[in-house]
Amino acid sequence: MANTSLVSSVAETGIRTMFHSTPSQPDSSTSNGQQQSPPSSQNALRSFPGVRCTLQKFGFSGDVANLVAASWKDSTQKQYRSYLSRWLQFCGEREINPYTPSLHLNSVLEFLTALYHQGLGYSAINTARSAISSLELSSNNPIGNHPLVRRLIKGVFASRPCLPRYSRTWNVSNVLNFLESLYPVNMLTLLDLTKKLAMLLALVTGQRGHYLHVLETTGIDFSENVMTLYTRNVLKTSRPGSHQVPIRVSKFHDKPALCVYSTMLAYLDRTELLRENTDLLFIGTVPPHKPVCRSSISRWIKSVMLSAGINVTEFGAHSTRAAATSAAAKRQVPLQQILKAAGWSNDCTFRRFYNRDSEQETDNSLSEIVNSV
Structure with a gap:
């Protein structure tokens, strides 16, 4: 990953x-x-x-x-x-x-x-x-x-047992298929472009909503074929001597409609003149375009899930973390690579709370994007 x-x-x-x-x-x-x-x-x-x-x-x-x-x-x-x-x-x-x-x-x-x-x-x-x-x-x-x-x-x-919230997860392919329909990005409304970027980042990074919320434009670097995401903010998994490593995302040439690199560039270009005194990546889609709270990002993600046919009464926005990491594991992505991207120090948390079965994946895009770096 x-x-x-x-x-x-x-x-x-x-x-x-x-x-x-x-x-x-x-x-x-x-x-x-x-x-x-x-x-x-x-x-x-x-x-x-x-x-x-x-x-x-x-x-x-x-x-x-x-x-x-x-x-x-x-x-x-x-x-x-x-x-x-x-x-x-x-x-x-x-x-x-x-x-x-x-x-x-x-x-x-x-x-x-x-x-x-x-x-x-x-x-x-x-x-x-x-x-x-x-x-x-x-x-x-x-x-x-x-x-x-x-x-x-x-x-x-x-x-009164406390059992894991999810015994299974949803099919990432359904969401990827919907995201492919949101293309070309220059023809999308700002709201649709924002939703697409939020969901792609959630799936690519496997991170919590807090990570997306604190991600800043100053923490995004572009090279010819790779986008690197940094965060200097304390995350839930941050502790002395350990912090989230930079996440590198390659261009996805095979399916440009699912390319996080190009979607990010389109979003930054569309919002450049709308930003006022904020480095936070995600801003409101209507004037005055102020930085949004974490719950707004969660609503965008759930909106995409609903449009893709996911049961949002059963699955919340945080379920992207389980869906993405579980799908990557099924596609034989090395476990250490999954743990590193998601910010886990060992596989205990992943296996206990996140690694879940889902419907049969029918789209290989996840595997291809994961291995595109």
Whole structure:
């Protein structure tokens, strides 16, 4: 694959302060080594100083607190926010300190059990466990690792299993056939050209929607026959010492209607005069042509899937990742090439969550594009 390799009442403001705002003057009640008294219900619900304030209460400087808080990615913050809001309310009603969950094992177990009775499943409750553990910044043994908490989580899975969302995937050939009909590109509307590019990139790179969202025009290089995509943004798979490698996509001479290289050039040419102070690749298709959010890109991809006859009530935009990588694997693309393009360090994630059976592929275009580099 590319080198391509694929066709390749806590108030909301109170919750945001957990990661984004500067806390008020830290409470000095812990400086003498004594446990801080539990916050009142109203204070816990209205003003949660969060990670930064918790660290400062243990004597760390604001700079240290800011760097530690920055270790949580935006996506993680969004995942945790809802559960931390509920945890704060839970603690406020019982007048216990939400910052020391390891001292309140029974309360943590009751909270997670309450979420279960509200209808939440294994994945959501496990996220809640991680969110609560993130508050335990002063302990070497986060509450989430307590044997009883881990046993409860296993019980949730046993009684309400969390199975992979997709047991199968869709036929990439159907989408490729539809994309071929969107040709020549200079005759397409801006909307159709945008949809075609978004889908081709999703299939070629095998990446998440976030990758397409943060892709910038300054991170696209063209040589005579190869387009190279770079990103300097932190992705879900980014970690110290490891980042998404550049993705190289060759011209596809055999089927120019499916050539990502020429489609990208056409899109950049069409949008050059429409861009205003943005390097992000994808912009709105109607004035004022501002940078779009990730959900807009997902809607474009789902629109193409729907036009190609894919059941979008069953498959979402993220399913392109499974469809593309699974199809590439079936076409005997080397596994390491698939992992490299998709940003996986090993095959565990691919085999467990993405490698799925699909209807019989009838079009060899995927294989040809994948091996065109």
